[in-house]
Amino acid sequence: MTGKPLGDVTLAVLGAGRIGQAIIKATRHCVSRVIATGRRRETLEAAGRLGAEATRDNAWAARQADLIVVSVKPYQLPAVALEIRGAVEGKVVASIVAGVKLSTLRQAFPGAEVYRAMPNINALIARSTTALASEGNGRGPRASMVEALFKCLGSVYWIPEEWMDAWTALVGSGPAFIAEIVDALVLGAVMTGMPRDLAYRALLDALKATAEHLEERPTHPLELRDEVTTPAGTTIYGLAKLEASGVKAGLMSVVEASTRRGAQLGESIDKAVREALEKGLGSRRG
Ligand SMILES: NC(=O)c1ccc[n+]([C@@H]2O[C@H](COP(=O)([O-])OP(=O)(O)OC[C@H]3O[C@@H](n4cnc5c(N)ncnc54)[C@H](OP(=O)(O)O)[C@@H]3O)[C@@H](O)[C@H]2O)c1
Structure with a gap:
């Protein structure tokens, strides 16, 4: 509880x-x-x-x-x-x-x-x-x-x-986006020859710990990134690939597109509910 x-x-x-x-x-x-x-x-x-x-x-x-x-x-x-x-x-x-x-x-x-x-x-x-x-x-x-x-x-x-649509995109759909990212990283490890189950469990552990770590030092997440990024090391080579693949811009537009879709759906749902209510109330009066 x-x-x-x-x-x-x-x-x-x-x-x-x-x-x-x-x-x-x-x-x-x-x-x-x-x-x-x-x-x-x-x-x-x-x-x-x-x-x-x-x-x-x-x-x-x-x-x-x-x-x-x-x-x-x-x-x-x-x-x-x-x-x-x-x-x-x-x-x-x-x-x-x-x-x-x-x-x-x-x-x-x-x-x-x-x-x-x-x-x-x-x-x-x-x-x-x-x-x-x-x-x-x-x-x-x-x-x-x-x-x-x-x-x-x-x-x-x-x-x-007015932030409800952005919330729905970031926090409502967020777990689906995170699941996709987890799957992609795990597949990357599988490409290197690591067994899927091991990669999956290990990444989930790292994900949970990273979330807690970020929470403990509530500055900017990129501070943690910079601490991991040794000059000419493995992380910077991975980051360069991320940048070249447009992953960051892609993720930004994921939230934006999902928010826009939420607003669009919300408008039609709200209108339909309002009309059905008015119809129901009208037939009770009539
Ligand atoms: N799923 C999510 O992660 C999530 C997250 C946030 C918000 N929501 C919202 O939560 C709502 C429910 O989603 P859900 O995924 O739980 O849908 P769901 O599994 O279809 O649940 C809806 C329930 O409403 C019952 N119901 C339908 N008409 C009823 C009536 N006249 N009187 C009493 N009960 C009635 C249905 O029971 P019977 O089958 O017995 O008719 C069904 O168990 C949606 O509006 C959704 O937008 C869902």
Whole structure:
């Protein structure tokens, strides 16, 4: 367990899928009660095995909860929002749904204190690096409760909402980029004749230690690079190859391109969710 217990808090996780189950697992011992929802029997059984009370009734779950985490896919959000909107007044709703903006969440969950959260895949091992955004940028009345909940999943950073796309590129997709880089370096070692398993394990050790080393001396990462780089030694020859291959410029544009794609997807997701909500509300009125 990473974060501190939140005390007598009931958490509802609406959408106990891949990431929803990771949230249940990591927060089960941080809160007093977890209720989880899904539609299929398999989903409910999996949530039950993790210690949550499982139900298909989103509105009931929302009514029981102090804190509601919405973890369905974007296209599933309008249906869930329409089901629970009568039950969220005065509650805290944190959405991890990619692309859906705070203004849309406010419309979807009237009277609730809304937050946007972006965990990453490392939530599966309770080591997520999670961004939180709120209209008060962390200063809402119950911001500390939301922060404490996500700290049970790993580390938490409050960011302005406009950085969410860059965050998703750097920290959300980041583990995929890092996995590619690890694979490439390991293949390089295999080319020299080293067994793959040994190269892989050794590189992971070096990667973890380098991250900790960089954290211990929070200056610029290139200071560490310069310490390793002996004149006419092996590192400078490798660095020259990196430079000639355009790897650094390539990685910079990876984050930039991924951020742009996030913004583009976010716009269309947010618009679709907003339209589906308006349609759903319209048919209720009509
Ligand atoms: N995966 C990640 O690494 C990650 C990271 C950050 C954010 N996110 C966001 O997290 C959300 C979920 O992603 P995921 O990968 O966990 O997807 P997922 O595995 O498909 O989970 C979605 C869950 O929602 C449930 N669900 C669908 N409609 C529902 C309804 N009306 N009522 C209650 N439950 C319902 C589904 O249960 P049934 O199958 O039983 O219908 C499913 O278990 C997405 O919006 C994504 O953007 C994911």
